[in-house]
Amino acid sequence: MTTIEHLTERTPKLSVDELLDGFYPSPRFAEVSFSSYRPDPAQSSQAHAVRELEHFAARVDHPEPSRLRKLFGAKKPSGPAGVYLDGGFGVGKTHLLASLWHAVKGPKAFGTFVEYTNLVGALSFRKTVDALKHYKLVCIDEFELDDPGDTVLMSRLMRELADAGVKLAATSNTLPGALGEGRFAAVDFQREIQVLADQFEVIRIDGEDYRHRGLAQAPEPLAESELDAGIAEHFAADTVAVDEFGALLQHLSGVHPSRYRQLLDGIDGVAWRTVSTIEEQSVALRFVVLADRLYDKDIPIIASGVPFDHLFTDDMMAGGYMKKYHRAVSRLTALVREGQKGEAS
Numbered sequence: 001m002t003t004i005e006h007l008t009e010r011t012p013k014l015s016v017d018e019l020l021d022g023f024y025p026s027p028r029f030a031e032v033s034f035s036s037y038r039p040d041p042a043q044s045s046q047a048h049a050v051r052e053l054e055h056f057a058a059r060v061d062h063p064e065p066s067r068l069r070k071l072f073g074a075k076k077p078s079g080p081a082g083v084y085l086d087g088g089f090g091v092g093k094t095h096l097l098a099s100l101w102h103a104v105k106g107p108k109a110f111g112t113f114v115e116y117t118n119l120v121g122a123l124s125f126r127k128t129v130d131a132l133k134h135y136k137l138v139c140i141d142e143f144e145l146d147d148p149g150d151t152v153l154m155s156r157l158m159r160e161l162a163d164a165g166v167k168l169a170a171t172s173n174t175l176p177g178a179l180g181e182g183r184f185a186a187v188d189f190q191r192e193i194q195v196l197a198d199q200f201e202v203i204r205i206d207g208e209d210y211r212h213r214g215l216a217q218a219p220e221p222l223a224e225s226e227l228d229a230g231i232a233e234h235f236a237a238d239t240v241a242v243d244e245f246g247a248l249l250q251h252l253s254g255v256h257p258s259r260y261r262q263l264l265d266g267i268d269g270v271a272w273r274t275v276s277t278i279e280e281q282s283v284a285l286r287f288v289v290l291a292d293r294l295y296d297k298d299i300p301i302i303a304s305g306v307p308f309d310h311l312f313t314d315d316m317m318a319g320g321y322m323k324k325y326h327r328a329v330s331r332l333t334a335l336v337r338e339g340q341k342g343e344a345s
Contacts, residue, residue: 002232003239005267008251012262019122019258020131023109026296029098037095043207046092049085052203053096053169056083057103060137060167082158082168084143087205089330093171094141096205100169101139108137113144114289116154118258129157133164140170142292142327168200219340224274224304231271234302234339238268245275245305249283257289264297269339275305277313284312285321288328295331300339308332 025032034054039046083100085093101110109132111119120128132138138161144150158168222230231240241264243251255263278284294301311332312325337343 001237002235004231005239005241007241007243007263007267007270008247010263011255012259012265014256014259014262016122018262019119022261023111023115023119025098025101025110028296028298029094032095032098033102034096034099037092037099040207043091043205045087045204045206049096049203049205052201053083053100054103056167056169056201057100060104063165063167081162082170082200084200084202085169085171085205086202087172087207089327091205091207093205097139097141097169097171101137104137107135108139109135110139110141112141112292113150113154114142114257114292116140116157117150118256120153120157122258125153125157129160129164132157132161133166135161135166137167137169140168143170143172144324219337221275221307222302222304222340227271227273227302227304230302230340234300234342235269235271239266240269240271241267242271243273245272245303248272249278249287252286252290253283257286260290260293261296263290264293264299267297267299269300269302270294272301272303272305275303275308275311277306277310278316279313281316281321284316285324287311288324291328291332294335298338299335301332301335302339303336308336 034050037046037050039050085096087093098110101108116128123131138158140154140158143154158170162168231242252260278287308329311329316322316325
C-alpha cells in the first residue's frame with residue numbers, strides 16, 4: 001500500500017556534525033568505480049580521463065616528499081595538485097569524480113559546490129578550513145562559475161587547502177556547445193583561482209548527455225485527473241511525497257538548501273500537482289538545488305502541469321544561470337522518464 005507524505009510538512013533540522021558527516025557520494029554513486037564507467041567508443045577523451053584519474057588517485061595515496069624533505073634534495077612533485085574535469089552534461093563527470101573518491105583512502109570529502117558554500121555558511125570560513133585541511137582529498141562536484149561571490153569564496157578555500165597539502169578534484173557545469181564547445185568554463189575557473197591555476201590539470205571529457213543518448217524525449221505530464229491513479233500504479237508499496245507545486249516552492253523558501261537532502265529522507269518517489277513555469281530567479285535557484293538532491297537520491301517523479309522543459313522561463317534558460325537550469329532540466333527529465341516510463345535514469 002502506498003504511503004503518502006508531503007514535503008511541505010517537513011522542516012528538517014541539521015547540526016554542524018551532520019553537515020560534516022554528509023560529505024560523501026550520494027546513493028546514486030555509492031558503488032561506482034573506474035571499471036564501472038563505460039566510455040563512449042566514439043569519444044577517446046572519456047577513456048583518457050579514466051587513465052588520468054587512476055594515475056591521480058595513485059599519487060594521492062602515495063604522495064611525493066614533503067616540503068621539509070625537499071629542502072634536503074628530494075625530487076619536486078611530478079603531478080598536479082589538483083584535477084579539473086571539464087565537459088558537458090551527462091558525460092559521466094560525477095561518476096568519475098565519485099570513482100576517484102572511492103579509489104583513495106581517507107580521510108576525504110565529496111560534495112557539490114553548493115554544499116561546500118553551505119558548509120562555510122554554517123561553520124564560518126576558518127572553521128571549514130580547519131575541518132578539511134587534514135583530509136587527503138577534497139572533491140567538489142559541479143563547480144559553479146555564475147556567482148562571483150561564491151566563486152571567489154571557493155577559490156580561496158581551495159587555495160588554503162592546497163597550501164595545506166590537500167589534493168583537490170573538481171568538475172565543471174559547462175553547457176555543451178557553449179563558447180567553443182564548453183571550454184570557457186576551464187578558462188574562467190583558472191582565472192578565478194589564479195594562484196592555483198598552474199597547479200591544476202584540466203581534463204576535457206567530450207560526449208553527449210548519456211541521459212538522453214538514444215532515448216525518446218521526456219513523456220508528457222499526466223493529466224490532473226490521472227495523477228492519483230498514476231501514484232497508485234507507479235509507487236505501489238512506496239512512500240511518496242505528494243505536493244501542490246506552488247505550495248512546495250513556497251515551502252522551500254523557509255528551508256535552508258543545506259537541508260534539502262534530509263527533506264527527502266525516506267521518500268521513494270514524488271508526485272507534483274499542477275507544475276507551472278517558475279517566474280522568479282530566487283525561487284528557480286532554490287528549486288535547482290532540490291532537483292540536484294532528487295537526482296542524487298534517484299527519486300522518480302510523476303507530475304501534472306507543464307513539461308519540465310518549460311519549468312524555467314526562456315530568459316532564465318539563456319541567462320547568467322543557464323548552466324544550472326539546463327542541468328536541472330536534464331536531471332528532472334531523467335527522473336520523470338523513470339517515474340512515468342520505468343526507464344533507468
